[in-house]
Amino acid sequence: MVRQNRFLIVVALLAALLLLAACPAPAPSGGGEAAGGQAVTGGEQAAAVQREIVWMVRTSTTENPWEKDVAIKAFEESQSEIKVNLLIIDQPDIAVKREAMIAAGEPLHVWSTNWGGDGFASDRARGLITDLTPLIEKDGVDMSVFIPEVLAIYENEGKQWGLPFLTTGSYVFYNMDLFDAAGIEYPTTDWEDKSWTWDAQLELAKKLTQN
Template sequence: MSHRLRKGFLVSIISFALVVSLSGCSLSSNGNDKVELSWLVRADPHERVWENQMIKEFEKQNPNIDIKLVDVPQNQIDQKMRTMIAGKNLPDIVAPNWANGGFMSYADQLVDLSDYVKKDPDVIDGVLPKALNLWKVNGELKALPLNTLGSLLFYNKDLFQKAGLPDPPTDWNDKSWTWDKMVSYAKKLTDPSKNIYGLLDNNDPSVDAEMFGSSFISDESYNKGVLLQPNVDDPVVHKAVKAHHDLIFKYKVSPSTSQLSAISQIGDPFVSGKVAMTINGGWGLWGYQNIEDFKWGVAALPYVPNRQDRMYIDIMSISKDSKHPNEAWKFMKFIYSTEGLKSYIKTTQGPPANQNLMDYWLDFESKKLGMPADKLKEVHEGAINNGIEAANHMVKDWATLIQYINQPINAYYGGNKSFDDAMYETKRLLESWTTVKK
């Protein structure tokens, strides 16, 4: 190769490398003063439709702002967010509750929205205070709620009819609908010859404890968002765990851990008609809509003194790494506008946190479900009024803590461990976590 040719070759290579590296850089502002915002979302096909609609409409109204979706499968969001935080490039808009770590793990990475909300109070006009105040940390508002979901009892109407049982109530204040009554229904609905179980309590032990009015962790831990003290010795926690165990071994109306794992291999046991009643998150309202083999209904959880059902709220926040928080807020305002939320309801069916849109949701959803709007309102509102926000959103390291609760207690539910051993081990593991440096 001649000297001249070699020089030319070298120049071409360097130029090419420069072009590639410069074009690879993600500039948040380009030469035309166009701002690019990034929005971290979970790879959900229904939500994706809404997200695309939002982006399209917003960009049309704001030609100087581009929105880039950072689409990550939900179970990988935690890792992605951690590495992005380490690289100081967390997307401008994030939904911390879509990460397994939950809101509390990321609260210090989020912008205080208080001033923005003061300037644009319409954004939170009508938002349920209970759903809004959860995201205030040391007086700083770190997120806005998008939807509110509680836990509900879903039941197979056909099996109820066959067993000659009346529909369970949608009224959460109906104190005649007790745990014992639910068990008596479950007994009548259980049919061993057809492998049908009366009830599936989909809750993990921590949710069972809440349903009976207590928790595996102290109130102080929940309020401060970090495990300070386990509450495993509380008699109410014991009662909740034993009640679940009794469903399997004493009354034989629920599948054991192994039976559940077996019947789940052919799909959701409620959808396949293998269980007559199931306690699940409110997403069952749209998750069960495709069931064609039988009619189903939705009811309140049974009455237990101090009952709490688990609430799940999706939120949106602006990250501290954002170089364009004002533009990000502009987009947040757009998402939380009446039109934005209506579009959200239509594409995802999620009940809004904003009560101004509740009638819109009830009208839309009741038609979808073929259920009277007043009944849907009653069951949904009861779930929210009795609800406590999910511990995985409110307590740091919940993924680890729930593993410490689930492993021993599921062993008890599976008949592989005694009650005392399971509770002792849970307590020991949770206590060990309080001393771990994180």
């Protein structure tokens, strides 16, 4: 569980950071003057401006505390140039809210293509998402932390258009009494055990099947 939590934190922070990298900082209006009459150059002004990004997420009593108190907190503690604003929307309303924000030109930088809209392919075709490939290469992101099969979902034309930041699990429930009666060992509970496959589950089901 500790390993899984660390994985999710890393994924979320990378997703936010990479998407932000495509958003330019507000342009300075020119030179200024600091306290004591010292001149401030445009470059120094730009460096002093804290950029903000909006991360749209769905309402969830379990996900929201993690997003706010773990992912965002860790990210903002690691640097001071970027502030993340969490926008929490009920999932049934995300599609309408997202389209309204896009149409109005309101800032929206990070979201899940699975929540609202027509999905990843549609968002990419509409030009709503950024090719992350050059940003990944520039920052030397370790892509091995991602599950290859999940990462491939967001690949197209040799480019990486998104990064997974959340995984959910499917569970198998079984009657232990049936296993005991048949003298069969219980299925593994080790999620690293590669022997537990669909074929293994099917064979186990055949052994338990009576009549």
